[in-house]
Amino acid sequence: MRYISLLLCMILSTVVFGQRKGYWQQDVNYKMDIDVNEKNYQYDGKMTLIYGNNSGQSLSKVYFHLYFNAFQPGSMMDNRLVSISDPDARMVKNIGTKEKPVYQSRISQLTPEQIGYQMISSIKVNGASANFKVDGTILEVTLPTALADGSKTNFELGWKAQVPEQIRRSGRNSKEGVAFSMAQWYPKMAHFDEFGWHLDEYVGREFIAPFGDFDVTIHLHKDYVIGASGVLQNPNDVKGYVKKAKVKTKNNKASWHFKAENIHDFAWGADPKFVVDSASSAGGVKLYTVYIPANKDVISNWTQALGFSKEFFDFTSTRFGAYPWPTYTIVQGGDGGMEYGTMTLVTGGRNLKSLVNVIFHEVAHSWYQHMFGINETVDEWFDEGFTSYIEELGMQHIFEKKGAVSTNPVIEPYRAYYRLALSGKEEPMSLLADYYNTNYGYSNQAYNKGAVMAEQLGYIIGQQNLEKTFLKFYEEWKFKHPTPNDFKRVAEEVSGINLKWYFNLFINTTRKIDYAIESISDNTISIRNKSDLAMPLDILVEYKDGSKELFYIPLREMRGEKPAEQFDLYRGLKRTALEDWFWTKPTYTFKVGKEVAKVIIDPTLRLADVESSDNHKSN
Structure with a gap:
C-alpha cells in the first residue's frame, strides 16, 4: 500500500505541479548612449x-532605481552604517579603539565632488513630457496616459551622473587602482510583478x-x-580585444x-591599464578576463583562473542546465565580487585559490x-545559498578531480550554520535582506544556511532526485x-514527496534539528527528537558480527x-524502510534482528543536526 500511495502521489504531482498558471512578466528594451568625462568621473x-x-x-505610474543617490551624506545607506552593530568594514572608519569601536560612515565624509548621483534632466513618454519626482534612490514617473495591459510605451530619459568614490560595488578608483567600476549606474526600471512594485531603497543588499x-x-x-556585459560589437575600433585594431576616435574618445x-x-x-585575455569552454562559451597585470603573480593567477573557469562553465552547464548566453566577462573592479548580466566585477589582487573561488x-x-x-531583497538565501552550493560542488569537482563530490560537499557551510544557530543571532531566513539586525546574521543565513537548505533537500528527497530537480x-x-x-x-x-513542512520551518522559523540515540537495549533502538523540527532519518546499524544495515525512517x-x-558507504548494504514517524511524537523505537554494536544517525552528515555528538552510540 505504501508504494501504491507513493505512485498515486507522483501521478497527481505531475498534473498539479509545474509552472504556476497565469504567470506573466514585464519586459524592457534599453538603448543607451553614455558620454564619459574621465577627469571628473561624470x-x-x-x-x-x-x-x-x-x-x-x-x-498610471512607473518607477526607476537611481542607485548612485545612495552614496550621499544623509542617505538611508549612510544612516544604516552607524545604526547596525557590525557595519561593513569597507564602508566605515573606526574612530574609536579596537576594544571600543566607534564607527563613522565613509559616505558621511564624501564631498560634493566625491558623492554619487543620478540627476534626471528630462523624461518623455511617447514624445510627451512626463512629471516625475525623486525620493532617495527611487524615481517616480507619472504617465501622461495610463499604460494599458498588453501594450508598450516608449520612454526617453536624459540624465547626468557622478560616479562615487569606491564604497560599495560601484564607484571610482578602487583600492586596486581600477578607475571605473560601473554597476547599478543607469536609471533602472523597477520590477513589477504579482506582488506589486518592488521599490526597495538602496540600503546595502x-x-x-x-x-x-x-x-x-x-x-x-x-x-x-x-569589460562589460554582453557582446562587444566593434572590437576592431577599440583598444584591447584585437591585436591590430585601429582605434577609431572622435574628440579623443573611442566608442x-x-x-x-x-x-x-x-x-x-x-581602466587604461586593463589587458584582455580570452578562451572558450568546451560548451562554446567565450570567456574574457579584463584585469590590471600588476606583476607576474597576478598575470599567472588570472591566466590559470581563466582555464579553471572554462571547466567550471562546462561542469555547471551539465549539472544545472546549459549556460544560454554566448559570452561571459570577468572584470577586475568593485570591492569584492558581484554578479551582473553575463559578467562579474571581482577584486583581482588575490592568491589563485581565492581568485578562482570568487570567480x-x-x-x-x-x-x-x-x-x-x-x-x-526577499529571498536572498535562494540566490546566495544556492549559488554557494554550486560553487562548492564546482570547486570539489575541478580541484579534487573526483568526478563526483563527497557525501556532503558543503560541510563548511553546515559548520557555519551551526555556529549561527547557537549564537543567539539567528533570525528567520525569510526576513527581508536589509532588515537583519546584524551583517553576521544576514551573511550566514543567506550564504551558509541557504547552501544547507539545498544540500539537506537532497537528504530528504534523495541525491538523484535533487539533481533531477535542478535540471527540471x-x-x-x-x-x-x-x-x-x-x-x-x-x-x-x-520526488513525489510533500515538502511544505521543510520549506516552512527551515525558512520561516529559527527552529533547529537535534536528534539523539537515546538507548540500545538488546535488539531495540530508541531515537529521540530533542528539538522542534522533525526530519526523516537514515540510521546505520553496525552489528557485532561485523555486518551493517541501513534503516530509513520517513516523516x-x-x-x-x-x-x-x-553513496559508497551505503553500497551493498541492505536498506530497510520502517514505518513513518509522527512529528507529534518525540521518540521512535524499532527492533533489529541481530545484536547491535553501534548506531549512527546520518553518516553522510547531511542532516543539519546542531548537536551531533549524540548521533552515534556504541553498545
Whole structure:
C-alpha cells in the first residue's frame, strides 16, 4: 500500500505541479548612449526604453532605481552604517579603539565632488513630457496616459551622473587602482510583478529587475579598455580585444558598443591599464578576463583562473542546465565580487585559490540570479545559498578531480550554520535582506544556511532526485522570476514527496534539528527528537558480527519516501524502510534482528543536526 500511495502521489504531482498558471512578466528594451568625462568621473546619459506591460492591469505610474543617490551624506545607506552593530568594514572608519569601536560612515565624509548621483534632466513618454519626482534612490514617473495591459510605451530619459568614490560595488578608483567600476549606474526600471512594485531603497543588499535587451554605447577616452556585459560589437575600433585594431576616435574618445539579450542588469568596468585575455569552454562559451597585470603573480593567477573557469562553465552547464548566453566577462573592479548580466566585477589582487573561488561564486550566479531572476531583497538565501552550493560542488569537482563530490560537499557551510544557530543571532531566513539586525546574521543565513537548505533537500528527497530537480527547474523557469515555492513544487513533482513542512520551518522559523540515540537495549533502538523540527532519518546499524544495515525512517508529513542512494558507504548494504514517524511524537523505537554494536544517525552528515555528538552510540 505504501508504494501504491507513493505512485498515486507522483501521478497527481505531475498534473498539479509545474509552472504556476497565469504567470506573466514585464519586459524592457534599453538603448543607451553614455558620454564619459574621465577627469571628473561624470557622464551624460541618454536612454530610450521600450517598456511592455503584461500585468493584466493598466499602469498610471512607473518607477526607476537611481542607485548612485545612495552614496550621499544623509542617505538611508549612510544612516544604516552607524545604526547596525557590525557595519561593513569597507564602508566605515573606526574612530574609536579596537576594544571600543566607534564607527563613522565613509559616505558621511564624501564631498560634493566625491558623492554619487543620478540627476534626471528630462523624461518623455511617447514624445510627451512626463512629471516625475525623486525620493532617495527611487524615481517616480507619472504617465501622461495610463499604460494599458498588453501594450508598450516608449520612454526617453536624459540624465547626468557622478560616479562615487569606491564604497560599495560601484564607484571610482578602487583600492586596486581600477578607475571605473560601473554597476547599478543607469536609471533602472523597477520590477513589477504579482506582488506589486518592488521599490526597495538602496540600503546595502542586492537587486531585482525585469529581463530585457540592452544596446549600450559608451564614449570614453581612447586609452581606456572596457569589460562589460554582453557582446562587444566593434572590437576592431577599440583598444584591447584585437591585436591590430585601429582605434577609431572622435574628440579623443573611442566608442564602445555592446549588446546583450535577455538579461536584467548591465555592468561595465574601465581602466587604461586593463589587458584582455580570452578562451572558450568546451560548451562554446567565450570567456574574457579584463584585469590590471600588476606583476607576474597576478598575470599567472588570472591566466590559470581563466582555464579553471572554462571547466567550471562546462561542469555547471551539465549539472544545472546549459549556460544560454554566448559570452561571459570577468572584470577586475568593485570591492569584492558581484554578479551582473553575463559578467562579474571581482577584486583581482588575490592568491589563485581565492581568485578562482570568487570567480566560481559569481559565475554560479549566472544561474541563481541571472538566469532565474530571483528577488534578492526577499529571498536572498535562494540566490546566495544556492549559488554557494554550486560553487562548492564546482570547486570539489575541478580541484579534487573526483568526478563526483563527497557525501556532503558543503560541510563548511553546515559548520557555519551551526555556529549561527547557537549564537543567539539567528533570525528567520525569510526576513527581508536589509532588515537583519546584524551583517553576521544576514551573511550566514543567506550564504551558509541557504547552501544547507539545498544540500539537506537532497537528504530528504534523495541525491538523484535533487539533481533531477535542478535540471527540471532550469527547463521550466529559465528567463523568468521564480519564487522558492516554485522550486519546492518542482522538487515535489520530481520526488513525489510533500515538502511544505521543510520549506516552512527551515525558512520561516529559527527552529533547529537535534536528534539523539537515546538507548540500545538488546535488539531495540530508541531515537529521540530533542528539538522542534522533525526530519526523516537514515540510521546505520553496525552489528557485532561485523555486518551493517541501513534503516530509513520517513516523516509522515512527507507522504512518500526517498529512494535508496548510491553513496559508497551505503553500497551493498541492505536498506530497510520502517514505518513513518509522527512529528507529534518525540521518540521512535524499532527492533533489529541481530545484536547491535553501534548506531549512527546520518553518516553522510547531511542532516543539519546542531548537536551531533549524540548521533552515534556504541553498545
